[in-house]
Amino acid sequence: MSAPSRIGEVMALDRLVHEPARLLILAVLVNAKEVEFGFLEQVSGLSKGNLSSHMGKLEAGGLIEVKKSFRGKRPLTELRITAAGRKALADYRQGLAMVVQELPAPSVAAKRK
Amino acid sequence: MSAPSRIGEVMALDRLVHEPARLLILAVLVNAKEVEFGFLEQVSGLSKGNLSSHMGKLEAGGLIEVKKSFRGKRPLTELRITAAGRKALADYRQGLAMVVQELPAPSVAAKRK
DNA sequence: ACAGACAAGTTTGCAATGCAAACCTATTTG
DNA sequence: CAAATAGGTTTGCATTGCAAACTTGTCTGT
Structure with a gap:
């Protein structure tokens, strides 16, 4: 039989993107x-x-x-996602999607409390 | 105004589960x-x-x-997921699913080159 | 004009984390 | 008996994430 699951994929997730705060940033930037x-x-x-x-x-x-x-006389910092950033985010998204799929859907055999 | 998206959900992810190594462990245990x-x-x-x-x-x-x-004379450690663990994992999975949905599918404007 | 409040970020300090090397105890094998 | 293996735990370390404190500059009230 196949490995317990393909969840080992989870270890391949890009840690730079995986951090919630950064994922949030990227998610805003990508839009x-x-x-x-x-x-x-x-x-x-x-x-x-x-x-x-x-x-x-x-x-x-x-x-x-x-x-x-500068905006007028004040410093202004702007952020923009790069092509590499888009790619990293897309790859990460795909990894997540796999993980979600492999994780058992609770609806099936979960406990109704 | 509403946030750019509901991606803020990502900050609500359970850090205990979010760590890849632990998610992997839980994923094995749940099955x-x-x-x-x-x-x-x-x-x-x-x-x-x-x-x-x-x-x-x-x-x-x-x-x-x-x-x-002990198995015979050797120490034996066994792990089992708890009900709370199943719940945490299910909740986490749902959070992930949302994030995946909110993240733009790369297919649209992905690679220009 | 000057004290104080505010804007826009950066740097610093610290506690928590993840990781593997080293260690420990007991058993089996050459 | 010595060495290797099994089954884990503890230790040490480098990295992180976080917010408080700091920096530099502008604006307001008096």
Whole structure:
């Protein structure tokens, strides 16, 4: 018989994307052309510090690009997902889909409490 | 306004289950009545140490039960998923399913090159 | 003009984590 | 008896995620 399941796939998930905070960031970015730091802070609910460090990691990994400029006299940081980022997210999504499939649907043999 | 999507769900994912190694463990356990430590070590590919510590956390969280006994003269550790574990896994699975749905299918605007 | 509040991020400090190497105890084999 | 194996646990370490504190600059009230 086949392995207990193909769930070993789960170990192949991209950890950079797997982290919820970063997945959230990527998910927002993938639906917009460009996103401001402040906006992201609001919709994500992440603290500035937390957001900043995740941003740094995503940038270091090449999944996003960060453009710094000024709006009037104030600093403005904008984030944009890269092609690599889209790919990573798509791959991750596919991995997730597999995991979801392999995980037993509770509806079947689950306990009705 | 409503959030860009319901992806904020991702932040609600149970971190205890979210960790790939533990998800793998739970996925194996949910399909079997009882599983031996050694077997799990093999199918998961985790080192004994790593497995042992994840096992400890799952047990501490009440998602699994660990039964220690002897087979002949040798120690034997068996793992079993609890009702809470099944529930946590089912909830997690549902969360994942939502995330997968909300994540854009790559087929649309995927590769330009 | 200046004190204080606010904006926009970055840096720092810390606790928690994941991982494997080393270790431990007991058994089996050469 | 020595060495290898089985079955796990503990230790040590490097990485992380998180928020508090800090930085730099603008704006408001008086």
